Amino acid sequence: MKLYKKEENVLQILSFPGETVEKGDYLLVDDSEAGKALIVQVIDVQFASIPGVLEELLRSLPDGGEFIQGEDIDPLEISPHITFIQDASLLFCKIRATVENENLSPSNSWLPSRSQSTIKRLPLPTLLKLADVKGKLPIVLGYTKDSSLLTIDASSLDGRLNIITGKKETGKSHLSKLLMVNLVGYGATVVIFDLNGEYHSLGMTNDGKRNAIYDKIHVLTPSQNFKLALNQLNLHVLLGILIHALHLPGTSAREFRRIWQSLKDRDSLTLHELGETIRNWNCNQQVRDALFSRYHSLVNSGFVTDNIAEATMLEDCLLKAKEQGGAIIINLRNTGSIDRQIVVEYVLGKLVESLTSWKLKAVFLFAEEAHLYLRETYWDDIVTRMRHFGIFTTFITNQPDTIRDNIYRQADNIFLFNFTNEHDLDVVSRAARVDAETVRSIARDLPPHYCLALGKAVRDFPIVTKVKAMDIKTMGETRLFFTNTTTG
Amino acid sequence: MDTVLPQQFTELCLHSLKHRIQLNQHNIQQVDSPQEFAQTPRLNPKPILLKPLHVENIVAAVDTSTIKIGDTNAGILIAVRGASVWKQNGNYRYTRIGPFIFHVTEENKSEVYSTLENAYFGTQKGSSRQNAPNLLQTPTRIATLLERWLQKMLSKTVNNGLILFDGSLTSGSPDTPTRRMEEILAVARKRANIVLAFSKMTSLRVNGHLITDLLPDHQPPYLLEADVARPRPPVVLLGNIYVARLTREKFAFRVDIDKEIPPQMKIEAVEKLLGNDIFSQSYPETLRFAHILCTFTANEVLAMQHFVMRKFGLHVFNRPDMHRILFGPYGRGEAYS
Numbered sequence: 001m002k003l004y005k006k007e008e009n010v011l012q013i014l015s016f017p018g019e020t021v022e023k024g025d026y027l028l029v030d031d032s033e034a035g036k037a038l039i040v041q042v043i044d045v046q047f048a049s050i051p052g053v054l055e056e057l058l059r060s061l062p063d064g065g066e067f068i069q070g071e072d073i074d075p076l077e078i079s080p081h082i083t084f085i086q087d088a089s090l091l092f093c094k095i096r097a098t099v100e101n102e103n104l105s106p107s108n109s110w111l112p113s114r115s116q117s118t119i120k121r122l123p124l125p126t127l128l129k130l131a132d133v134k135g136k137l138p139i140v141l142g143y144t145k146d147s148s149l150l151t152i153d154a155s156s157l158d159g160r161l162n163i164i165t166g167k168k169e170t171g172k173s174h175l176s177k178l179l180m181v182n183l184v185g186y187g188a189t190v191v192i193f194d195l196n197g198e199y200h201s202l203g204m205t206n207d208g209k210r211n212a213i214y215d216k217i218h219v220l221t222p223s224q225n226f227k228l229a230l231n232q233l234n235l236h237v238l239l240g241i242l243i244h245a246l247h248l249p250g251t252s253a254r255e256f257r258r259i260w261q262s263l264k265d266r267d268s269l270t271l272h273e274l275g276e277t278i279r280n281w282n283c284n285q286q287v288r289d290a291l292f293s294r295y296h297s298l299v300n301s302g303f304v305t306d307n308i309a310e311a312t313m314l315e316d317c318l319l320k321a322k323e324q325g326g327a328i329i330i331n332l333r334n335t336g337s338i339d340r341q342i343v344v345e346y347v348l349g350k351l352v353e354s355l356t357s358w359k360l361k362a363v364f365l366f367a368e369e370a371h372l373y374l375r376e377t378y379w380d381d382i383v384t385r386m387r388h389f390g391i392f393t394t395f396i397t398n399q400p401d402t403i404r405d406n407i408y409r410q411a412d413n414i415f416l417f418n419f420t421n422e423h424d425l426d427v428v429s430r431a432a433r434v435d436a437e438t439v440r441s442i443a444r445d446l447p448p449h450y451c452l453a454l455g456k457a458v459r460d461f462p463i464v465t466k467v468k469a470m471d472i473k474t475m476g477e478t479r480l481f482f483t484n485t486t487t488g
Numbered sequence: 489m490d491t492v493l494p495q496q497f498t499e500l501c502l503h504s505l506k507h508r509i510q511l512n513q514h515n516i517q518q519v520d521s522p523q524e525f526a527q528t529p530r531l532n533p534k535p536i537l538l539k540p541l542h543v544e545n546i547v548a549a550v551d552t553s554t555i556k557i558g559d560t561n562a563g564i565l566i567a568v569r570g571a572s573v574w575k576q577n578g579n580y581r582y583t584r585i586g587p588f589i590f591h592v593t594e595e596n597k598s599e600v601y602s603t604l605e606n607a608y609f610g611t612q613k614g615s616s617r618q619n620a621p622n623l624l625q626t627p628t629r630i631a632t633l634l635e636r637w638l639q640k641m642l643s644k645t646v647n648n649g650l651i652l653f654d655g656s657l658t659s660g661s662p663d664t665p666t667r668r669m670e671e672i673l674a675v676a677r678k679r680a681n682i683v684l685a686f687s688k689m690t691s692l693r694v695n696g697h698l699i700t701d702l703l704p705d706h707q708p709p710y711l712l713e714a715d716v717a718r719p720r721p722p723v724v725l726l727g728n729i730y731v732a733r734l735t736r737e738k739f740a741f742r743v744d745i746d747k748e749i750p751p752q753m754k755i756e757a758v759e760k761l762l763g764n765d766i767f768s769q770s771y772p773e774t775l776r777f778a779h780i781l782c783t784f785t786a787n788e789v790l791a792m793q794h795f796v797m798r799k800f801g802l803h804v805f806n807r808p809d810m811h812r813i814l815f816g817p818y819g820r821g822e823a824y825s
Contacts, residue, residue, distance in 0.1 A: 052785030059780045068777065070573075070582030075498040078587055081791040081798070 001119035003029060004090065009108050010437075011040050013091040013119060014048055017084055021045065021091055024145065024442050024452070024464040026122040028099070031112035036100045038112055039122060039130075040093035041462060043441045048088040056086065094438055096461055097131075104130055106460075124148050124463065131459040139182040141175075141453060142465040150465040154186050156457040157364065161383055161410055162394040163403065165428060166417020171449040173198050175415055175467050176366055176396050180327055183364050184213050187325035189318060191351065192366040193344060193373065197333030201473035208473060216326035218317045222335050222343045223302030229311040230304060231269035235260050237349035242294050245341035252290040255283050259291070270306045271299060301339040303346075314350050315359070322360055332373065344373045348386075355389040362390035370395055371402035379403075383410045400427040413455035418446040438462055497588060497634075500603055504591040505565075505800050529729065531694045531702055535710035536755060538734070540762035546649035547765045548574035550638045551778035554631035557792050563593030566627040567792050570634045571781035572642050574649075575765060575774050584781050585638070589792055592626045601629060608637045609668060621662070632663040636672065643676035643683070650761050651676055652775045653685040657727030657744035658719075666724045673726060673746050682757040683746045685727060686775055690742040692716070692729070699731050700740040708770075709734040709762055711743070711755070728754065734762060734770040741770055 001019055005012040011029065015021055023042055030037040047053075072079065095108040124144040128134060128151075135153025144150050157179065164172045180190050181202060192199050203214035220226035230238075235257065242248040242256060259277050263269050268277075278291045298304045305311055317328050330347055332340050354360040367374065378386075382393050383406065395403055401423065408414075408431045416439065419425050425443060429436035433455045442452050442464065454462050552570040559565070569586030592600055601621060621629040635654075642651055659669035676683050692699045692714065699714055712731040719725060727744030728751075745754040766773040 050787045050790065052787035052789075055783075055785045056787050059783075068580045068582060070584060070781075073583065073585045074587075076501060076587065076589060076795070078589075078788075078792060078795050081795045082788055085787055085791045085794060 001027070001091070003112065003114045003117050003119065006111060009095045009435075010043075011038070011093045011095060013040075013093055015045075015089045015091050017087040021089075021121065022145070023445055024462075026096070026124065026127050026461070027091075027093060027119055028122040029112050029117050029119050031117045033113065033116055034110065036098055036110065036112070038095055038108065039097045039099060039104075039127065039461075040095050041438070042091050042093050043438050044092040046090045046092065048090045050085055050088060053086055056082075092437075092441075094435060099130065102130070124150070127461060128463075131461055133457075133459050133461075137186050139179065140468055141178070142451075142467040144463060144465050150453065150458075150463055152453070152457040154182060154188075156455075157183070157392065157394070157413065158362070159387070159392055160412035160456060161387065161392070161407065162413040162415070162455075163408070163411045163431075164394060164396045164415045164417075165400045165403075165419075166398065166443075166446075166451070167419055167421070167424070168398050169448065170417035170446070171451065171467050172396050172398065172415075172417055173368075174449070174470070175417075175451060176368075176394065177202060177472055178468060178470055179394065180364075180366060181213060181470065181472070184216050184325045184327050188364055189321040189325065189360060189362070190327040190364045190366065191318075191347065192327060192329045193347075193368060193370070194329050194331050194333065195368045195372060197331055198368075199327075199329045200331055202327060202329070204473040205471045206473055211471070213327075216321070216324060217329065218321070218326060219329045219331055220312060220314070220317070221331040221333075222339060226312050226314075226330070226343075227303060227305040227307075227310050228346065229269075229306065229308050230271060230274065232311060232313065233269075233346075234349070234353060235264075237346060237353065240349045241298075241342050241345045245338065245345045246294045246297050248294050249290060251284075252287045252294075255281070255287050256291055271304055272306055275299075297338060298342070301336075301342055303339060303342055314347065315354060318351075318354055318360055318363075337372070340373045348378065348391075351391055352386065352389055355391065360390065362392060365391050365393045366396060367393060368396045369399070369402070370397070371399070379407060383407055400424050403427075405430055411455065413453070413457045416443050416446075416452040416454060417450070418448065419443050433460060434462055497604060497607060500600060500607075501588045501590055504596060504600060505589060505796060529692050529694060529699060529714045529716040531699050531731065532713040532715070533702075533704055535704055535706050535712055536730075537706075538709040538711065538755070538759050538762060540709075541756065541759040542763040543760055544577075545760045545764050546574055546576045546646055547652065547761060547772065547774045548572060548642050548646050548649055549652035549654075549772070549775040549778040550635060550642055551654045551775065551782050552631045552635040552638065553779075553782040553784060554627040555784045555789060556627060557589070557789050557796075560591060560593070562595070563591060563597070563623060564627070565796065566590050566592060566630070567784060567789075568627070568631045568634055569782045569784065570631075570638045571778045572638055573774050573777040573781065574642075574646070580774065580777055582777065582781055585634070586782075587784070587788070587792060588634075589796065590630065592623060592630075594623060597621065597623055597626050601626065601633075604630060604633050608633055629663045636664065636668060640672045640675060643672055643679065643681060646676075646679065646681055648680040649682075650757055650764070651681050651683045652761075652772055652778075653683060654688070654775060654779065655685055656687050656690075656729075656742065657683070657685045657725065657746065658723060659726055660719075660722035660724045666722070666726070669726055673748065677746065677748060682749055682753065683727075684757060684761065685744040686732075686771065687742040687744070688771075692742065700742060702731070703733055703738065703740055708736060709758075711758060714742075730758075732758065732770060734758075735767050737769045739770040 002014040004014045021042055025042045027040050028037050029040060097104045098107045124146055125148040134151045135155055137154035138151045139154050141150045141152055164176050166172050183190050200219040203211055203217035205211050239253060243253055259281055263273055263277060275295055278295055351363055411431055414431050425440045429439040450464055450466050452462055452464050550572050554566055554568045557565050557567050567587040567589045571582055571584045573580060573582045639653060659666040673683055690700060710733055714729040716729055727747050730743045731740050732743040733740040
């Protein structure tokens, strides 16, 4: 390999046949005289612009478009040299860091010697060692191209905002399960908004047996094993549901506050009493109607109950998870859109409440397709306020444009699966922790189950990995019409 | 003489390269083998009208090419390649020989040339030494040697075919001795082949106009017969000269057809050629392929430079362009000189 050109922070390196280099590979451009080396990553491989190649290709085609047959007598054996030149490729490489005395620095303000530098592949284990990617709480993400393990530190997800994105069926949920299982294993509290019922078998092996974390998995299905009694609710959590999920106007909300206080004073915080009180409350008819329609929404959701025995204490699950680590899976699979928002509003409100009162230390929140249930104002909350409370969110989506730009810009880690759509790539490339070219070039060519890890978890060295397989029962598979149908 | 490529050709290449030399990169200049010949011909303005004859005949063609791939302290580094193409049963086939790379110096040019000539045509070493070209002519002369050998091989191997040469059937020049050309044509005739030579460029003029520009307003394909006055010795014309306009495009070429062939057979030969080959811009496709296949591309020049660097440890240096140095932006560069 030969150093050819540098434009901004892209090095162009001439590579010859036999030097098998692919997108995503790391190279070390070592200038021994300068005592420094550049770590660069191949983001694109193109044919080198060799003069005369077009003529070479064209002359073998006669008018009919078929190859002209013949014999080449090449006594000096020059044709291998022609092939060698023709097949030369140009590697476009992003400068990632400088190594000096085995220390890494992000500097790329120097230029290695074009004539003296040696260029060789940098094995990923060496890079990971240099970058100190492995930590005290290892999570094996998967295998890199050279069959070494990519291990990140669980603490690199702690206090961070993460995004897992890629098109359908590329392995996003699989990776999120892997992260969850590992986090739970390290005693973390994980809350999952499970939109498609994919996570409730996290505690089961593929053959249906219980695995090591079985007892740490708490699946809560709204209106089934996840119901609330009104007297368990804090007023501001319920107001949050009424205002944000059910869009209760401000005047009505004020009236509701008075009704709530009245019920609380009478120690009658039940659904039935609430309905009766609204009916008999001395207020404007429109306010009453507004309160009634929200009341019926709550009743119809099946999420609120007057039967205390049926009610689930989310707080109990959270505390249990706090003690020994655990995952609380909020199964939203068969929950309607409004009810989903009610549940999410409640869970987030309860989390904030528990975290504010230090009942909980921190929570790792995994939110799948969050745009389907997260209200507008929560997006900013999640990256600012909630983060300070200790809610560390991982968004999982196959529609990257549903996540706001500011989330991408503030994301600490992005686990990117394959995207071919230009628009999707455009959106993801707005992430602050990586350059747009890397995202566009590498993500487009990722095979299924391969992900490009970006951000703090990999010390800002984008690394492609094949996500490790797990012995967890697969759920959430798409229902198919033609399953078990034989053709013929 | 055998039809097998003389081993000496390869050996000579390697021998010439083994002297440790320094290579200066030079602008690539393709050298073809144009036939320039000052004559005062008469051109019969009455066209000989042609009708394509669709009788199955093999069409074969030969061409060679040479290129300078670099300068050395002592001389030049050149490459030569030849190609034979034939069309049979509607399919084109080819044999391409080379490239051969030679390091030609003032010291070895006579030896290189005479050794090659001897290897190809069994010429006495002493006689070819007298004909040794100057350094700049050597690439063309070596290419011509290879071309003549290929022409002879084709004449020996093809039966009842139409053999197309690039250039003319003029002989008597140092690189084309009359005896050699006569021998090639005789071998061809012996196997019932007819040789037709197409010149891409001609210097033959009538009243100051090139003969290929004096085209009557007549529907092609046709031939115009040129009558060239007896050339001055040692130049000998071994073919009858025609101007051939074979397609609608306003292109015409000088075509020489073996003199020993009866007149009617000459016309028939062109008609058979029209019936057996594809023509574009009045030029036969077989000959075009031969030309295309032997021509060097820039990519190949790089590969050959890579070869000599790897095999013989030569280093390429850029020779300063004196035009640029002396005249700056007004210098045209040596490529034009």
